[in-house]
Amino acid sequence: MRDIHGELDRLAQLPDQARMRVLTGVQEQIARLRQLHAPTEVSTEDYYEVLCRAAGMMSDAIPPGSRDDVLVDAEESFREVMAADVSESLKAWAAYSLGTTVSEQIDVAERRRWASKDGYDPEEQPLRWSLRERLRETRLLLAGTGHSPYVEPILRSKALCNLGNALDTSGRWLEAYEAYQDSLTEYPNNGNAAGNIAELLASRIRLRRGQPGHYAALFNRYARLAKRLREHTIGISSEAAADGWDALREIDGVGHESHDGDSGDFYQRWVAQNRLALSVAMEGLGSEGPRWDDADVEAALIPTDSPTPLAIFAAVNVLKSEYLVARRLAYDGIVELADGATDESGTYAETNDNSVFGQPAAKIVLAQRATLDVLDKIAVVANLYFEVGDPADRVKFRTFWTNRKTSELRPELPQFKPWPNYRFALAELAYDVDENGLYADAQLLRNAGTHRLVHVKRDGYTGPTRDAIVSVGEKDLASASLQALRVARAAYLYLLDFIAEDYLAFGDEDQPTTLIETRLS
Numbered sequence: 043m044r045d046i047h048g049e050l051d052r053l054a055q056l057p058d059q060a061r062m063r064v065l066t067g068v069q070e071q072i073a074r075l076r077q078l079h080a081p082t083e084v085s086t087e088d089y090y091e092v093l094c095r096a097a098g099m100m101s102d103a104i105p106p107g108s109r110d111d112v113l114v115d116a117e118e119s120f121r122e123v124m125a126a127d128v129s130e131s132l133k134a135w136a137a138y139s140l141g142t143t144v145s146e147q148i149d150v151a152e153r154r155r156w157a158s159k160d161g162y163d164p165e166e167q168p169l170r171w172s173l174r175e176r177l178r179e180t181r182l183l184l185a186g187t188g189h190s191p192y193v194e195p196i197l198r199s200k201a202l203c204n205l206g207n208a209l210d211t212s213g214r215w216l217e218a219y220e221a222y223q224d225s226l227t228e229y230p231n232n233g234n235a236a237g238n239i240a241e242l243l244a245s246r247i248r249l250r251r252g253q254p255g256h257y258a259a260l261f262n263r264y265a266r267l268a269k270r271l272r273e274h275t276i277g278i279s280s281e282a283a284a285d286g287w288d289a290l291r292e293i294d295g296v297g298h299e300s301h302d303g304d305s306g307d308f309y310q311r312w313v314a315q316n317r318l319a320l321s322v323a324m325e326g327l328g329s330e331g332p333r334w335d336d337a338d339v340e341a342a343l344i345p346t347d348s349p350t351p352l353a354i355f356a357a358v359n360v361l362k363s364e365y366l367v368a369r370r371l372a373y374d375g376i377v378e379l380a381d382g383a384t385d386e387s388g389t390y391a392e393t394n395d396n397s398v399f400g401q402p403a404a405k406i407v408l409a410q411r412a413t414l415d416v417l418d419k420i421a422v423v424a425n426l427y428f429e430v431g432d433p434a435d436r437v438k439f440r441t442f443w444t445n446r447k448t449s450e451l452r453p454e455l456p457q458f459k460p461w462p463n464y465r466f467a468l469a470e471l472a473y474d475v476d477e478n479g480l481y482a483d484a485q486l487l488r489n490a491g492t493h494r495l496v497h498v499k500r501d502g503y504t505g506p507t508r509d510a511i512v513s514v515g516e517k518d519l520a521s522a523s524l525q526a527l528r529v530a531r532a533a534y535l536y537l538l539d540f541i542a543e544d545y546l547a548f549g550d551e552d553q554p555t556t557l558i559e560t561r562l563s
Contacts, residue, residue: 043084046071046092054099058280065103065112072096072119090123091132097123098139101146113147130192138193138201141183145208148173148180156460164457167450168466170212174473180208181480188224199229200278203238210242212470213462216532218242219324220317233271234279237287240264243324247293249462251539252322255297260324263299265290300326303334312373318527320362322535335366339538342427343545354541357423361416365530368412372523375405379498379516396500397513403498406523407487413526414488417475420533424468427541430454439533440476443469458547464540471533484526487514 053067075092078084097119104112120140124133152169170177187193188202206221219242225235243261247254268275268287275284301323303310313319314326320335321328328336339358344351377383379402390399421442425432430452432442443465445452455465474480477489486506490496495511496519503513514522 043078043088043092046074046078050092050096050099058282061103061105065100065109068096068100068103072100086126087128087132090126090128090136093119094123094132094136094139101139101143110147110150113143113150117143117147130190134187134190134193135197137183138187138197138204141180141187141201142204144176144183145180145204148177149211165453168457168460168463171451171466171469174470177208177212177470178473178479181205181474184208185480188221188228195228196232196278199225199232199235202228203232203235206235206238210238211461213464213467214471214532214536215242215246215462216535217471217528220528231271231274232278233268233275233287234283236264236271237268237275237283237290240268240287240290244293251542253297255295256299256323256325258293259296259299262292262296265292298326301328301330301334303327303330308377309370309373312377313369316524316527318369318524318531320365320531320534322538335362337535337538338362339541341545342541354423354427357426358538361419361423361534364412364419365416365527365534368409368416368530369527371405371412372409372527375402375409376520376523378402379406379520396502398498398500398516403516403519406519407496410484410519410523410526411488411492413523413530414475414484416530417472417533420468420530420537424455424537424540428455428544440472443472456544456547458543462539464536464543467536468533468540471529471536475529481525481529483518483522484529487519487522488526 049067049071053064053071056064072093075089075096078089097116101113101116117140120136120143123136124140148170151173155169184201184205186201188198188205190198202221202225206218206225209215209221210218219239222235222239222242225232226239229235240261243257243264246252247257247261265287268290272284272288275287300314302314303326305311310327317325319327321337323329327334339355342354344354378385379398383402386400388400393399417439418437421439422434422437424430425434425437425442430442431454443452443455444450451457451465451469457463457465475485476482477485479485483506487496490506490512494509496506497511497513498516498519499513500516503515503518505514505518506512
Protein backbone atom coordinates (compact mmCIF):
# COMPACT_ATOMS: atom_id res chain seq x y z
CA MET A 43 0.00 0.00 0.00
CA ARG A 44 2.87 2.37 0.78
CA ASP A 45 4.27 1.84 -2.74
CA ILE A 46 0.90 2.74 -4.28
CA HIS A 47 0.68 5.90 -2.17
CA GLY A 48 4.19 6.87 -3.24
CA GLU A 49 3.49 6.30 -6.92
CA LEU A 50 0.28 8.36 -6.75
CA ASP A 51 2.25 11.15 -5.05
CA ARG A 52 4.79 11.05 -7.89
CA LEU A 53 2.10 11.11 -10.57
CA ALA A 54 0.38 14.05 -8.87
CA GLN A 55 3.54 16.14 -9.36
CA LEU A 56 3.64 15.69 -13.15
CA PRO A 57 2.73 18.76 -15.26
CA ASP A 58 -0.52 19.15 -17.18
CA GLN A 59 1.30 18.25 -20.39
CA ALA A 60 1.80 14.73 -19.02
CA ARG A 61 -1.88 13.97 -18.53
CA MET A 62 -1.85 10.72 -20.49
CA ARG A 63 1.12 9.46 -18.48
CA VAL A 64 -0.79 10.31 -15.31
CA LEU A 65 -3.88 8.49 -16.59
CA THR A 66 -1.96 5.35 -17.51
CA GLY A 67 -0.03 5.40 -14.25
CA VAL A 68 -3.13 5.82 -12.10
CA GLN A 69 -4.93 3.01 -13.90
CA GLU A 70 -1.96 0.75 -13.19
CA GLN A 71 -2.08 1.64 -9.49
CA ILE A 72 -5.81 0.92 -9.32
CA ALA A 73 -5.12 -2.52 -10.82
CA ARG A 74 -2.46 -3.11 -8.15
CA LEU A 75 -4.87 -1.96 -5.46
CA ARG A 76 -7.53 -4.42 -6.63
CA GLN A 77 -5.07 -7.27 -6.11
CA LEU A 78 -4.30 -6.11 -2.56
CA HIS A 79 -7.84 -5.96 -1.26
CA ALA A 80 -8.06 -8.54 1.50
CA PRO A 81 -8.70 -8.04 5.23
CA THR A 82 -5.30 -9.45 6.11
CA GLU A 83 -3.41 -7.15 3.75
CA VAL A 84 -5.02 -3.71 4.06
CA SER A 85 -7.78 -2.08 6.10
CA THR A 86 -11.09 -1.29 4.43
CA GLU A 87 -10.71 2.43 5.18
CA ASP A 88 -7.20 2.60 3.69
CA TYR A 89 -8.22 0.64 0.62
CA TYR A 90 -11.18 2.85 -0.25
CA GLU A 91 -9.32 6.05 0.58
CA VAL A 92 -6.67 5.17 -2.00
CA LEU A 93 -9.34 4.11 -4.50
CA CYS A 94 -11.18 7.43 -4.08
CA ARG A 95 -7.97 9.40 -4.54
CA ALA A 96 -6.89 7.40 -7.59
CA ALA A 97 -10.31 7.66 -9.25
CA GLY A 98 -10.26 11.42 -8.75
CA MET A 99 -6.79 11.69 -10.28
CA MET A 100 -7.95 9.53 -13.18
CA SER A 101 -10.91 11.77 -14.02
CA ASP A 102 -8.78 14.93 -13.61
CA ALA A 103 -6.14 13.58 -15.99
CA ILE A 104 -8.30 13.58 -19.12
CA PRO A 105 -9.16 16.66 -21.19
CA PRO A 106 -12.90 17.46 -21.04
CA GLY A 107 -14.91 15.28 -23.39
CA SER A 108 -12.02 13.08 -24.51
CA ARG A 109 -12.53 9.77 -22.68
CA ASP A 110 -16.06 8.88 -21.60
CA ASP A 111 -14.92 5.43 -20.51
CA VAL A 112 -12.56 6.94 -17.95
CA LEU A 113 -15.33 9.03 -16.39
CA VAL A 114 -17.58 5.97 -16.25
CA ASP A 115 -14.84 3.99 -14.49
CA ALA A 116 -14.29 6.85 -12.04
CA GLU A 117 -18.03 7.07 -11.34
CA GLU A 118 -18.20 3.35 -10.58
CA SER A 119 -15.25 3.65 -8.19
CA PHE A 120 -16.82 6.57 -6.30
CA ARG A 121 -20.11 4.69 -5.97
CA GLU A 122 -18.20 1.70 -4.65
CA VAL A 123 -16.59 3.87 -1.96
CA MET A 124 -19.93 5.37 -0.93
CA ALA A 125 -21.47 1.90 -0.57
CA ALA A 126 -18.59 0.57 1.56
CA ASP A 127 -18.36 0.42 5.35
CA VAL A 128 -16.08 3.45 5.67
CA SER A 129 -15.99 6.70 7.65
CA GLU A 130 -18.46 9.52 7.06
CA SER A 131 -15.60 11.78 6.00
CA LEU A 132 -14.52 9.37 3.26
CA LYS A 133 -18.12 8.96 2.07
CA ALA A 134 -18.46 12.75 1.87
CA TRP A 135 -15.25 12.98 -0.17
CA ALA A 136 -16.54 10.27 -2.53
CA ALA A 137 -19.90 12.06 -2.80
CA TYR A 138 -18.14 15.29 -3.81
CA SER A 139 -16.07 13.42 -6.39
CA LEU A 140 -19.09 11.54 -7.74
CA GLY A 141 -21.20 14.69 -8.01
CA THR A 142 -18.41 16.50 -9.83
CA THR A 143 -17.81 13.60 -12.22
CA VAL A 144 -21.49 13.12 -13.11
CA SER A 145 -21.89 16.87 -13.64
CA GLU A 146 -18.90 16.84 -15.99
CA GLN A 147 -20.36 13.91 -17.95
CA ILE A 148 -23.62 15.81 -18.45
CA ASP A 149 -21.84 19.02 -19.47
CA VAL A 150 -19.78 17.08 -22.02
CA ALA A 151 -22.91 15.44 -23.47
CA GLU A 152 -24.60 18.82 -23.73
CA ARG A 153 -21.65 20.44 -25.51
CA ARG A 154 -21.55 17.58 -27.99
CA ARG A 155 -25.24 17.89 -28.68
CA TRP A 156 -24.98 21.57 -29.53
CA ALA A 157 -21.81 21.05 -31.57
CA SER A 158 -23.68 18.59 -33.78
CA LYS A 159 -26.58 20.96 -34.53
CA ASP A 160 -26.94 23.61 -37.21
CA GLY A 161 -29.30 25.81 -35.19
CA TYR A 162 -31.61 26.06 -32.23
CA ASP A 163 -34.97 24.30 -32.31
CA PRO A 164 -37.37 26.00 -29.86
CA GLU A 165 -39.55 22.87 -29.80
CA GLU A 166 -36.75 20.58 -28.67
CA GLN A 167 -36.62 19.18 -25.14
CA PRO A 168 -33.40 20.26 -23.36
CA LEU A 169 -30.94 17.43 -22.85
CA ARG A 170 -30.57 18.45 -19.22
CA TRP A 171 -34.25 17.74 -18.65
CA SER A 172 -33.93 14.20 -20.00
CA LEU A 173 -31.07 13.76 -17.50
CA ARG A 174 -32.90 15.42 -14.61
CA GLU A 175 -32.57 12.43 -12.27
CA ARG A 176 -28.78 12.39 -12.59
CA LEU A 177 -28.63 16.16 -12.28
CA ARG A 178 -30.69 16.12 -9.11
CA GLU A 179 -28.46 13.40 -7.70
CA THR A 180 -25.47 15.61 -8.51
CA ARG A 181 -26.94 18.58 -6.64
CA LEU A 182 -27.79 16.42 -3.63
CA LEU A 183 -24.30 14.90 -3.52
CA LEU A 184 -22.57 18.27 -3.73
CA ALA A 185 -24.91 19.92 -1.23
CA GLY A 186 -24.46 16.98 1.15
CA THR A 187 -20.68 17.33 1.14
CA GLY A 188 -20.98 21.12 1.21
CA HIS A 189 -22.80 20.94 4.53
CA SER A 190 -21.06 17.88 5.99
CA PRO A 191 -19.55 18.31 9.47
CA TYR A 192 -17.15 15.43 8.76
CA VAL A 193 -14.88 17.12 6.20
CA GLU A 194 -12.56 20.11 6.16
CA PRO A 195 -13.87 23.57 5.16
CA ILE A 196 -11.88 23.53 1.92
CA LEU A 197 -13.72 20.42 0.66
CA ARG A 198 -17.08 21.85 1.72
CA SER A 199 -16.19 25.01 -0.20
CA LYS A 200 -15.23 23.10 -3.34
CA ALA A 201 -18.47 21.10 -3.22
CA LEU A 202 -20.61 24.23 -2.82
CA CYS A 203 -18.71 25.94 -5.64
CA ASN A 204 -19.44 23.00 -7.95
CA LEU A 205 -23.08 23.06 -6.81
CA GLY A 206 -23.17 26.70 -7.89
CA ASN A 207 -21.75 25.72 -11.29
CA ALA A 208 -24.46 23.08 -11.77
CA LEU A 209 -27.21 25.54 -10.83
CA ASP A 210 -25.83 28.32 -13.02
CA THR A 211 -25.56 25.99 -16.02
CA SER A 212 -29.28 25.27 -15.54
CA GLY A 213 -30.09 29.00 -15.58
CA ARG A 214 -30.79 29.10 -11.84
CA TRP A 215 -28.60 32.14 -11.32
CA LEU A 216 -29.92 33.31 -7.96
CA GLU A 217 -29.46 29.92 -6.30
CA ALA A 218 -26.02 29.66 -7.92
CA TYR A 219 -25.04 33.00 -6.41
CA GLU A 220 -26.10 31.74 -2.97
CA ALA A 221 -24.06 28.56 -3.43
CA TYR A 222 -20.94 30.53 -4.41
CA GLN A 223 -21.38 32.80 -1.40
CA ASP A 224 -21.76 29.76 0.86
CA SER A 225 -18.57 28.40 -0.71
CA LEU A 226 -16.67 31.55 0.22
CA THR A 227 -18.11 31.45 3.73
CA GLU A 228 -16.69 27.95 4.19
CA TYR A 229 -13.28 28.82 2.71
CA PRO A 230 -12.70 32.52 1.95
CA ASN A 231 -9.62 31.70 -0.16
CA ASN A 232 -11.57 29.82 -2.84
CA GLY A 233 -10.67 31.88 -5.90
CA ASN A 234 -12.89 29.76 -8.13
CA ALA A 235 -15.97 30.74 -6.12
CA ALA A 236 -15.04 34.43 -6.38
CA GLY A 237 -14.33 34.14 -10.10
CA ASN A 238 -17.57 32.28 -10.74
CA ILE A 239 -19.53 35.03 -8.96
CA ALA A 240 -17.88 37.56 -11.26
CA GLU A 241 -18.77 35.49 -14.34
CA LEU A 242 -22.38 35.12 -13.18
CA LEU A 243 -22.70 38.88 -12.70
CA ALA A 244 -21.16 39.52 -16.11
CA SER A 245 -23.81 37.25 -17.64
CA ARG A 246 -26.59 39.24 -15.98
CA ILE A 247 -25.09 42.45 -17.33
CA ARG A 248 -24.85 41.01 -20.86
CA LEU A 249 -28.50 39.94 -20.65
CA ARG A 250 -29.39 43.54 -19.66
CA ARG A 251 -31.32 42.36 -16.65
CA GLY A 252 -31.68 43.79 -13.18
CA GLN A 253 -29.39 46.52 -11.87
CA PRO A 254 -26.32 46.74 -14.14
CA GLY A 255 -24.52 49.35 -12.02
CA HIS A 256 -24.96 47.25 -8.89
CA TYR A 257 -23.87 44.11 -10.74
CA ALA A 258 -20.82 45.93 -12.15
CA ALA A 259 -19.72 47.04 -8.68
CA LEU A 260 -19.97 43.48 -7.37
CA PHE A 261 -18.29 42.11 -10.50
CA ASN A 262 -15.26 44.33 -9.92
CA ARG A 263 -15.12 43.33 -6.27
CA TYR A 264 -15.11 39.60 -6.96
CA ALA A 265 -12.87 39.83 -10.03
CA ARG A 266 -10.26 41.57 -7.87
CA LEU A 267 -10.71 38.95 -5.15
CA ALA A 268 -10.26 36.08 -7.62
CA LYS A 269 -7.01 37.64 -8.85
CA ARG A 270 -5.69 38.12 -5.31
CA LEU A 271 -6.38 34.46 -4.59
CA ARG A 272 -4.37 33.21 -7.58
CA GLU A 273 -2.00 30.99 -5.59
CA HIS A 274 -4.89 29.44 -3.67
CA THR A 275 -6.72 28.78 -6.94
CA ILE A 276 -3.69 26.98 -8.35
CA GLY A 277 -3.52 24.90 -5.18
CA ILE A 278 -7.15 23.76 -5.16
CA SER A 279 -7.78 23.78 -8.91
CA SER A 280 -5.25 24.57 -11.64
CA GLU A 281 -3.04 27.26 -13.11
CA ALA A 282 -5.37 27.44 -16.12
CA ALA A 283 -8.28 28.36 -13.82
CA ALA A 284 -6.19 31.07 -12.15
CA ASP A 285 -5.17 32.43 -15.57
CA GLY A 286 -8.85 32.66 -16.49
CA TRP A 287 -9.62 34.85 -13.49
CA ASP A 288 -6.54 37.00 -14.19
CA ALA A 289 -8.02 37.76 -17.62
CA LEU A 290 -11.15 39.37 -16.13
CA ARG A 291 -11.29 43.10 -16.85
CA GLU A 292 -13.03 45.56 -14.57
CA ILE A 293 -16.24 47.22 -15.74
CA ASP A 294 -16.92 50.95 -15.89
CA GLY A 295 -20.12 52.65 -14.76
CA VAL A 296 -20.42 51.01 -11.37
CA GLY A 297 -23.11 51.67 -8.79
CA HIS A 298 -23.59 50.59 -5.18
CA GLU A 299 -22.35 47.21 -4.00
CA SER A 300 -25.24 47.10 -1.55
CA HIS A 301 -28.15 49.22 -0.31
CA ASP A 302 -28.13 48.30 3.37
CA GLY A 303 -31.13 50.34 4.50
CA ASP A 304 -31.56 51.65 8.04
CA SER A 305 -28.82 50.15 10.23
CA GLY A 306 -31.05 50.62 13.26
CA ASP A 307 -33.92 48.63 11.75
CA PHE A 308 -33.37 45.01 12.81
CA TYR A 309 -35.87 43.69 10.30
CA GLN A 310 -34.12 45.40 7.38
CA ARG A 311 -30.77 44.08 8.62
CA TRP A 312 -32.20 40.55 8.82
CA VAL A 313 -33.62 40.76 5.29
CA ALA A 314 -30.34 42.08 3.87
CA GLN A 315 -28.19 39.58 5.76
CA ASN A 316 -30.26 36.63 4.51
CA ARG A 317 -30.69 38.05 0.97
CA LEU A 318 -34.48 37.95 1.16
CA ALA A 319 -35.37 41.29 -0.44
CA LEU A 320 -37.82 40.83 -3.28
CA SER A 321 -35.46 42.68 -5.57
CA VAL A 322 -33.08 41.87 -8.40
CA ALA A 323 -30.26 43.21 -6.22
CA MET A 324 -27.79 40.50 -5.28
CA GLU A 325 -26.85 42.09 -1.97
CA GLY A 326 -28.68 44.25 0.53
CA LEU A 327 -32.06 45.79 -0.21
CA GLY A 328 -33.35 46.84 -3.60
CA SER A 329 -32.83 50.56 -3.02
CA GLU A 330 -32.41 53.18 -0.31
CA GLY A 331 -36.07 54.19 -0.53
CA PRO A 332 -38.80 52.99 1.84
CA ARG A 333 -40.18 50.60 -0.80
CA TRP A 334 -37.12 48.49 -1.44
CA ASP A 335 -38.89 45.29 -2.49
CA ASP A 336 -38.86 46.59 -6.05
CA ALA A 337 -38.77 43.55 -8.36
CA ASP A 338 -41.73 43.90 -10.72
CA VAL A 339 -42.82 42.97 -14.21
CA GLU A 340 -41.22 45.75 -16.23
CA ALA A 341 -43.52 45.24 -19.20
CA ALA A 342 -45.73 42.55 -20.66
CA LEU A 343 -47.12 41.54 -24.04
CA ILE A 344 -50.90 41.56 -23.88
CA PRO A 345 -53.25 40.47 -26.70
CA THR A 346 -54.75 43.60 -28.21
CA ASP A 347 -58.30 42.35 -27.67
CA SER A 348 -57.72 41.26 -24.04
CA PRO A 349 -60.63 42.29 -21.78
CA THR A 350 -58.25 42.43 -18.79
CA PRO A 351 -54.99 43.93 -20.09
CA LEU A 352 -53.63 44.68 -16.61
CA ALA A 353 -54.36 41.25 -15.10
CA ILE A 354 -50.70 40.19 -15.14
CA PHE A 355 -49.72 43.23 -13.09
CA ALA A 356 -52.47 42.55 -10.56
CA ALA A 357 -51.38 38.91 -10.32
CA VAL A 358 -47.73 39.78 -9.65
CA ASN A 359 -48.82 42.36 -7.07
CA VAL A 360 -50.59 39.56 -5.19
CA LEU A 361 -47.50 37.35 -5.33
CA LYS A 362 -45.32 40.09 -3.95
CA SER A 363 -47.65 41.15 -1.15
CA GLU A 364 -48.15 37.57 0.07
CA TYR A 365 -44.41 36.88 0.02
CA LEU A 366 -43.75 40.05 2.04
CA VAL A 367 -46.34 39.07 4.66
CA ALA A 368 -44.87 35.56 4.94
CA ARG A 369 -41.36 37.00 5.29
CA ARG A 370 -42.39 39.39 8.06
CA LEU A 371 -44.27 36.63 9.88
CA ALA A 372 -41.20 34.38 9.69
CA TYR A 373 -38.98 37.15 11.08
CA ASP A 374 -41.33 37.89 13.96
CA GLY A 375 -41.60 34.22 14.87
CA ILE A 376 -37.85 33.54 14.64
CA VAL A 377 -36.95 36.57 16.76
CA GLU A 378 -39.66 35.97 19.35
CA LEU A 379 -38.79 32.29 19.68
CA ALA A 380 -35.08 33.03 20.08
CA ASP A 381 -35.75 35.77 22.64
CA GLY A 382 -38.26 33.71 24.62
CA ALA A 383 -41.01 36.25 24.05
CA THR A 384 -43.60 36.29 26.82
CA ASP A 385 -46.26 38.50 25.19
CA GLU A 386 -48.64 35.57 25.01
CA SER A 387 -52.39 35.45 25.63
CA GLY A 388 -52.70 31.66 25.58
CA THR A 389 -52.17 29.09 28.30
CA TYR A 390 -50.73 25.70 27.33
CA ALA A 391 -50.79 22.35 29.10
CA GLU A 392 -47.46 21.00 30.35
CA THR A 393 -46.32 17.95 28.35
CA ASN A 394 -43.11 17.18 30.32
CA ASP A 395 -41.02 16.57 27.19
CA ASN A 396 -39.21 19.91 26.65
CA SER A 397 -41.79 21.05 24.10
CA VAL A 398 -42.26 24.75 23.38
CA PHE A 399 -45.78 25.87 22.56
CA GLY A 400 -47.09 29.30 21.71
CA GLN A 401 -47.44 31.90 19.02
CA PRO A 402 -43.75 32.39 18.02
CA ALA A 403 -43.27 28.81 16.78
CA ALA A 404 -46.73 28.81 15.19
CA LYS A 405 -45.83 31.99 13.30
CA ILE A 406 -42.80 30.29 11.75
CA VAL A 407 -44.82 27.22 10.75
CA LEU A 408 -47.56 29.36 9.20
CA ALA A 409 -44.98 31.60 7.47
CA GLN A 410 -43.28 28.57 5.96
CA ARG A 411 -46.57 27.22 4.65
CA ALA A 412 -47.60 30.62 3.29
CA THR A 413 -44.25 31.02 1.53
CA LEU A 414 -44.55 27.73 -0.31
CA ASP A 415 -48.16 28.59 -1.17
CA VAL A 416 -46.65 31.51 -3.11
CA LEU A 417 -44.89 28.92 -5.28
CA ASP A 418 -48.21 27.46 -6.39
CA LYS A 419 -49.44 30.96 -7.21
CA ILE A 420 -46.31 31.61 -9.29
CA ALA A 421 -47.41 28.68 -11.45
CA VAL A 422 -50.92 30.18 -11.58
CA VAL A 423 -49.45 33.45 -12.89
CA ALA A 424 -47.45 31.60 -15.56
CA ASN A 425 -50.61 29.72 -16.55
CA LEU A 426 -52.44 33.05 -16.86
CA TYR A 427 -49.78 35.02 -18.72
CA PHE A 428 -48.75 32.34 -21.21
CA GLU A 429 -52.40 31.31 -21.73
CA VAL A 430 -51.71 27.64 -21.03
CA GLY A 431 -55.36 27.05 -20.22
CA ASP A 432 -55.17 24.83 -17.14
CA PRO A 433 -58.01 25.26 -14.62
CA ALA A 434 -56.56 27.61 -12.00
CA ASP A 435 -57.69 25.43 -9.10
CA ARG A 436 -55.64 22.50 -10.43
CA VAL A 437 -52.35 24.35 -10.94
CA LYS A 438 -49.50 23.29 -8.64
CA PHE A 439 -45.94 24.58 -8.84
CA ARG A 440 -44.38 21.12 -8.62
CA THR A 441 -46.35 19.68 -11.56
CA PHE A 442 -47.32 22.64 -13.76
CA TRP A 443 -44.18 22.86 -15.91
CA THR A 444 -44.36 19.36 -17.37
CA ASN A 445 -46.83 17.21 -19.27
CA ARG A 446 -48.43 14.89 -16.72
CA LYS A 447 -48.41 11.93 -19.12
CA THR A 448 -45.00 12.24 -20.76
CA SER A 449 -43.09 14.23 -18.07
CA GLU A 450 -41.67 16.38 -20.88
CA LEU A 451 -41.56 20.16 -20.55
CA ARG A 452 -44.84 21.63 -21.71
CA PRO A 453 -44.83 22.93 -25.29
CA GLU A 454 -47.43 25.55 -24.32
CA LEU A 455 -44.67 27.31 -22.38
CA PRO A 456 -42.22 28.97 -24.78
CA GLN A 457 -38.46 28.61 -24.77
CA PHE A 458 -36.57 31.29 -26.63
CA LYS A 459 -32.96 30.13 -26.54
CA PRO A 460 -30.86 27.31 -25.09
CA TRP A 461 -29.51 29.41 -22.21
CA PRO A 462 -30.86 30.85 -20.08
CA ASN A 463 -34.00 28.78 -20.53
CA TYR A 464 -36.44 29.88 -17.84
CA ARG A 465 -39.04 27.24 -18.65
CA PHE A 466 -36.37 24.68 -17.83
CA ALA A 467 -35.04 26.61 -14.80
CA LEU A 468 -38.49 26.76 -13.20
CA ALA A 469 -39.20 23.11 -14.00
CA GLU A 470 -35.90 22.01 -12.48
CA LEU A 471 -36.49 24.15 -9.40
CA ALA A 472 -39.91 22.53 -9.03
CA TYR A 473 -38.20 19.14 -9.28
CA ASP A 474 -36.06 20.12 -6.29
CA VAL A 475 -39.07 21.20 -4.20
CA ASP A 476 -39.67 17.58 -3.36
CA GLU A 477 -39.06 15.18 -0.49
CA ASN A 478 -36.22 13.71 -2.59
CA GLY A 479 -34.92 17.05 -3.87
CA LEU A 480 -32.50 19.77 -2.91
CA TYR A 481 -35.17 21.54 -0.85
CA ALA A 482 -36.56 18.49 0.92
CA ASP A 483 -36.52 20.19 4.35
CA ALA A 484 -38.84 22.97 3.23
CA GLN A 485 -41.22 20.59 1.46
CA LEU A 486 -41.32 18.04 4.29
CA LEU A 487 -42.09 20.71 6.86
CA ARG A 488 -44.74 22.25 4.65
CA ASN A 489 -46.45 18.87 4.30
CA ALA A 490 -46.25 18.31 8.04
CA GLY A 491 -47.48 21.81 8.86
CA THR A 492 -50.38 21.58 6.41
CA HIS A 493 -51.74 18.14 7.24
CA ARG A 494 -50.36 17.38 10.69
CA LEU A 495 -49.53 19.08 14.00
CA VAL A 496 -46.06 20.63 14.29
CA HIS A 497 -44.49 21.94 17.48
CA VAL A 498 -41.00 22.80 18.74
CA LYS A 499 -38.96 20.70 21.17
CA ARG A 500 -35.66 21.72 22.72
CA ASP A 501 -34.28 18.19 22.37
CA GLY A 502 -35.38 14.73 21.35
CA TYR A 503 -37.41 16.00 18.40
CA THR A 504 -38.48 13.70 15.57
CA GLY A 505 -38.07 16.05 12.62
CA PRO A 506 -40.72 16.14 9.86
CA THR A 507 -42.46 12.76 9.68
CA ARG A 508 -45.83 11.40 8.56
CA ASP A 509 -47.05 11.02 12.14
CA ALA A 510 -50.03 13.01 13.37
CA ILE A 511 -47.89 15.01 15.83
CA VAL A 512 -44.47 16.17 14.62
CA SER A 513 -41.73 17.80 16.69
CA VAL A 514 -38.88 19.88 15.26
CA GLY A 515 -35.90 21.71 16.70
CA GLU A 516 -35.90 25.48 16.94
CA LYS A 517 -32.93 25.90 14.58
CA ASP A 518 -34.31 23.38 12.08
CA LEU A 519 -37.65 25.18 12.00
CA ALA A 520 -36.00 28.55 11.37
CA SER A 521 -33.70 27.03 8.74
CA ALA A 522 -36.59 25.43 6.82
CA SER A 523 -38.46 28.73 6.88
CA LEU A 524 -35.47 30.61 5.47
CA GLN A 525 -35.01 27.92 2.83
CA ALA A 526 -38.64 28.31 1.75
CA LEU A 527 -38.26 32.10 1.50
CA ARG A 528 -35.14 31.77 -0.66
CA VAL A 529 -36.82 29.24 -2.95
CA ALA A 530 -39.89 31.44 -3.39
CA ARG A 531 -37.73 34.49 -4.07
CA ALA A 532 -35.78 32.58 -6.73
CA ALA A 533 -38.95 31.31 -8.41
CA TYR A 534 -40.47 34.81 -8.40
CA LEU A 535 -37.40 36.34 -10.07
CA TYR A 536 -37.15 33.51 -12.61
CA LEU A 537 -40.81 34.13 -13.50
CA LEU A 538 -40.05 37.82 -14.10
CA ASP A 539 -37.14 36.78 -16.34
CA PHE A 540 -39.46 34.41 -18.21
CA ILE A 541 -41.98 37.19 -18.85
CA ALA A 542 -39.17 39.54 -19.91
CA GLU A 543 -37.92 36.96 -22.44
CA ASP A 544 -41.42 36.90 -23.89
CA TYR A 545 -41.81 40.63 -24.38
CA LEU A 546 -38.25 40.97 -25.67
CA ALA A 547 -39.14 38.41 -28.34
CA PHE A 548 -42.05 40.84 -29.03
CA GLY A 549 -44.90 38.55 -29.87
CA ASP A 550 -45.67 36.75 -33.09
CA GLU A 551 -47.42 37.55 -36.34
CA ASP A 552 -50.48 35.40 -35.66
CA GLN A 553 -51.60 37.18 -32.51
CA PRO A 554 -51.52 40.99 -32.44
CA THR A 555 -50.16 42.18 -29.11
CA THR A 556 -49.59 45.40 -27.22
CA LEU A 557 -46.56 46.07 -25.03
CA ILE A 558 -47.73 47.52 -21.71
CA GLU A 559 -45.12 48.91 -19.34
CA THR A 560 -45.39 48.98 -15.56
CA ARG A 561 -46.54 52.12 -13.78
CA LEU A 562 -45.81 52.10 -10.06
CA SER A 563 -48.18 53.52 -7.47
